[in-house]
Amino acid sequence: MGAMIRGASLRGFARLVEELGGVPGEFTARFSIPPQALASEAGLVPITSHDLMLDAAARDLGCPDFGLRLAHGQDLGILGLLAPAVQASSTVRQALECAARFMFVHSPALSVGLEPDPRGRREVVALTYRKDLRESPYSPQATELGLGLFHRVAVALVGSAVGLRSVELPHPPLSPVSRYTEFFGADVKFGCPAAALRVERRLLEKELRGTDAAVRRLAVDRLAALHTDPEALTATHVRRALTQAVGAAPVTVGQVARLLALHPRTLQRRLAAESTGFAEILEDVRRDLALRYLTTTDLPLGQVAAMAGFADQSGLSHAVRRWEGASPSEVRRRVRGIG
Template sequence: MTSVVRAIALLGFDEFASSQGLDPRQLLMDVGLPVDTPERLESMIAYSRYIALLDLCAKQSGNPLFGLQFGLHQGAQVLGNLLYIIQNAKTVHEALKALKTFFHVHSSGGEVRLEFHGENAWLTYDVTDGDATSVRQDVELAMGVGTRLMQSLLGSRWHPSALQLRHSAAAAPSVYRHLLGVTPRFDSQCNAWVFDARLLDAQLSAADERLQQLIQRHVQDLERITLQELPAYVQRLLWDMLPNGKVTIEDVAGYMMISPRTLQRYLLAEDTGFQELLDKTRQSMSIRYICDSSISLTQLAGLLGYAELSTFSRAFTRWNGASPRKWKQRYIQDQAGRLHAGEAASQQSRPD
């Protein structure tokens, strides 16, 4: 099976390649990756072409540390929505466990592990694609991203005791130390950041357990979703996201780690579109919530992402043939009639 990586792995590529005196468009063409940014924002790209791009950049720039510096440039943002799961964990330990569990959603060509050796924890990265031969650039890029991730989680407390790398040095050890704060141990048995295991107990102040669970469920769903299931999946996202305010196609596409253009194209392939799904979701949500007499119409409008009650009222009338106020009055009357009919039937069935 061909290994793939999410296209967000190219986050900031044009800018960084240009800073290295390279032509990013020509490099992308040379390895067979989309050149135009909108087209490039597909959900997945071939891992083999991704590492070929890194190798070509290192060669043409004359910079053997291209991958490492590119990873430091990208930072943890390159993990896309996985970063939300990580940052909303309760502790650093839970954050790294989430990274390990869901990394394959980001890339099927590599693997992250968390190991314990005495009083130290090892955060390791291995390339699992058996067809990959030259992986130095990808490994060092991953270690650069790992540096930024741990800094984002621990701040000034991040002081690793060692960095182990399987390969030999591509530049003077002092250059590595300048970039990473430590001199790597080259020709080691694994690729790993080594640090005090007690740091894993550090609490993450920004933790939001509900958000973490929500995004985690979406990422799990994303692993097995088919094109035919996509419209229903988008509607489930809308049900979850609408109560927090107005939702755009950019918001939903961001959760799914694809471009808005790609999402719309996938939906059109299933004879629907984002706006149509948004309308259907709002329609069904409005009926469910309007049946709760404790919620006002103004609150309901806000819940469905409408800035004005009048805009919601027009949409509701279009869907249901009556204004929300009249529909709610009719619903209350129907409920009272059913209750009265039920009580009358109950009285008639009682023995004298």
């Protein structure tokens, strides 16, 4: 299974779509997202489908600030078990470190971090929000949702937006610039290397109002006990290697084992201990790549087949029918709301 995200990220989606005159169920069906994902925040949905749905809703409903509107109705609670650990942190720095360590619980494709100021100011740091583009394509609306929520959580923890120097987004403005400055209460720059909140460095040591060392320790221990960091799994590294290699040449377990400096039998034993196998991961990677190219590009089907590791277009067609119950062309039209 490709990268997922907790259904909590869609909190408020149905209500917002209805307010804009749309039908939530039509969007979930179009992107093969179970309808219950809009009601059960603990469930997981494919992050690519999640993000494509946000972009489509914004486009089809004529709402360019869809992501920002969705963020306005959300709070730290969408992070589930991670929320109390962040809330009980002693300082902004500690809260950010906790969020960075366990963000994979919300989605392994997303990360937050602390980086030097991209504009070179020593008294300023960047609180970054990134998506791993090896796992899923870039989505402007999902980025605005994520950074908008990041901003709301920061303000809720600190108590005000004082210290925010500016906001950075990688894409061009989707709405009038005034909409962004109204939401963030600060200058917003576009076409930047990463989505980020530029804040005064001194804010990192600001003490939080809800600090509670015992609660934080219990929350962190529970997170560590219930969730394994994907980076610690052999399957994660195999999947990453296959994502980069599929479509370039036939890939074997021996080749991937050498790349990871393992004996093939050792690699297979480790995957079995993680309740998976090489063939299963390869099938999943080919599925993700094929559906990604079908739904996010206009590439000819023959080229999609080659890039997803199929010998020919017929192989792609048989596989997509098995996965989606429809032809590649039908999947492409469905996602784009055509026909």
